Amino acid sequence: MGNERFLNFAIKYGFLILLVGLVIFFSLSTNGFGSARSAVFILQSVAITGILALGVTCTLVVDGFDLSIGSVATSSLMLSSYAMVVLELSAGSAILLCLLMGAVVGLVNGLLIVKFKVPDLLATLGMMFLLIGLQRIPTQGNSVATGMALPDGSTAEGTFSPAFLWLGRHRMDFFLENLLPVPVVIFLLIAVGIWLFLGFTRHGRLMYAIGSNERAAALVGTPVNLFKIVAYMISGVMASVGGMLLAARLGRGDIASGTNLLLDSVAAALIGFAVLGAARPNAFGTAIGALFVGILLQGLTMMNAPYYTQDFVKGAVLVIALVFTFYLSSRRGAGGK
């Protein structure tokens, strides 16, 4: 009996306790980890990944998967740069263009899955390749920066507008001067938004119903296909937001950036399954999952762990979280019946 209660407790709070334990450990054993600046640094490092992860969470909720988010983000990075530097559009038009691109990619993903019955992993994998290729065509495989040579021999005259760069670089005052970077604020707003949407609205509840038993959801009159397409569109738009924030931080359309985005954000969403023993995709868990990875990497870096161990650490965390989710929860399920 006591054993079972311990197991339940471990499943529910294990991950959060581990998180708090890590924070305390790093605060005690390194100099400067437990400061507001350091906390903000961690948030900044996970903001973009977190935004993508929140998007993919929506597709996981309807029992789908979106592998194209990484390439949507890098496409958005290239598109926003190209729009401002080569086409010399304003920041507003560039942002709209990117959001539209994300929505259209999501729509196409959704239609491939719903109408053409392509399995979700394959449809979004195909889309991933397509976008990775497509984003290289306009610039012939080069990065976008002011002064770059164009195919017709002239040079690109446009610049990143200050308003756009503000998105990636400005820091807001919050207790301390120049504390909160804009991407962190956007990440927190999106996290709260998606958390409310998935957890507390009728539409979110129906999305969970679709993920749990699609046929049953359809038989109570839910427009299942519409919901699925919308989930992929949310995912696409979130990824394009992430890509724009990356562009605004870098200040150039760097063709080599963002390669880790897909794996990192999917890992955050999957780690989120284990938070509070939810055993299903949820926005709170995803945000915590992203933070968890951020804290661990920041702490290890401050303890002088070499950078090349980072991917190993992320992988290990993911595997442990998956064991939490699938093995322990299923044991709990079997014990009850």
Add this chain to the structure above:
Amino acid sequence: MTEIACKIRGLEKSFGQNHVLRGIDLDLAPGQVTVLMGANGAGKSTLVKVLCGYHRKDAGSLELAGKPYEPADAADAISSGVVTVHQSIDDGVIPDLDVATNLTLDRLTQPGAGLFVHDRKLREAARHVAEGMGLTMDVRTRVGDLDVADRQMIAIARAMARAPRILVLDEPTSSLSATEAARLFQLIDRLRAQGVAILYISHRMSDIRRVADKIVCMRDGAISGLFAEAPLDYEGAVSAMLGHQMTDVDIDPQAGTAPVLEIEGLRLTEDGPTVDFTARAGEVVAVTGLLGSGKTRLAEIIFGLASPPAGTMRIDGDAYAPRHAGEAVARGVFMSPKDRRANAVIPDFDIADNMTLPFLGAFSRLSFLSGRRQRQASDDMIGRIGVVCQGGTDSILTLSGGNQQKVMIGRWLIEPSRVLLLDEPFQGVDIGARRDIGQHIRETANGRATVVFVSEIDEALEIADRIVVLNEGAVAGEHISGKIDLGQLVAQVSGQVAGTAAGKPGATVGAEGQDHG
């Protein structure tokens, strides 16, 4: 019967504080079909799971042919000669492989099996097994393409290939039609003659009458009745199972008032016959017929899941042609589908969310849900329909089948409907829950038309004011509760011409239908 194949004494099993088996004593004799009856939650499934090695017993003894038997897992149980065919057929077969491979699968995993699969030899062996079972299909057919009954036979044939001494069949007819079930019963007769001890678990009285040599009733984890002398006392068995006397349901037939759902010239298939059908406010109509008679198709058409090749439908006089389920629900046509596990239950949700799922709009403002109002509505419905649970926040999967079904039906009673369609509402539901559900449906029937689709005639008699018989896509007859000629009803269901029913010369099926219409 001197020898005893399986001897169970003082078997106990608990899950946490839940004492599920409280000392079971049971003997299974070779060449005998022992029917195990019990309401949902009586502990039948747990007993089966202990027998087939899925659960360990807490106390008591198990003996097989005089030797102690303590299965460590399912494989151990099978090698000891205890073979179980579980309720859901697809656990027993691999749908993507052909019949031959399915029948010989176990040989592939035996130690000493060669690296390469010798297809021709395999088919030869499979044909041998199939013939022994009286199966006639081509062994190269993909199992997924067979009908349910054949798949069931394959599952049993696979079990038989292991030459069991004890065969456990857990509700084997729950997804079979009458003719398919008849084939299963022939098979059971053959196995009985071969000296296999069979434990047969079922709710269906018609099955039990057909196969039982001995009836054992379970109630609250204990044996509550044992009937071994012919003729078997079926009514005694039912009351031992329920703990009270089975009373005949009396229905005070309601003729209904204004027509709500009117169907004219509807074709269920491209060039099938036409169906005319009217359901009135306040009446409960049962549509009955064999598998393939068009019942399910008719339900799907009314609920907007399929569009008919021809014909018109009206609701309260207004044209009605739903293109999808959402439109049907918006017009006040609700349907509780058959096969709740696949079509109705949301396994990740609690009772309250499951119950309020179709009408979340009514419990939310600006799309934000009010959990309090959801719980209020579901607690209210839980009380009215008698769901046995702690409360609305229990996971739906903690409920027994009958209680899950109550939640699924209660889901559609939360908001008033014009037409309520219930497709096989009593599937996998024990008699107690079946009574509760039937009674509640009748009590709330005022103001709407209720159409119940059932394949069991007993169930139709128990709930309906009027019974409509479908046969091969056509209305074969219609009967008013209280004046039913059972012989004729059965003849119409099975598609025999009424003339053979004798007694009533000249009363053709069609004319009979007209009389009561």
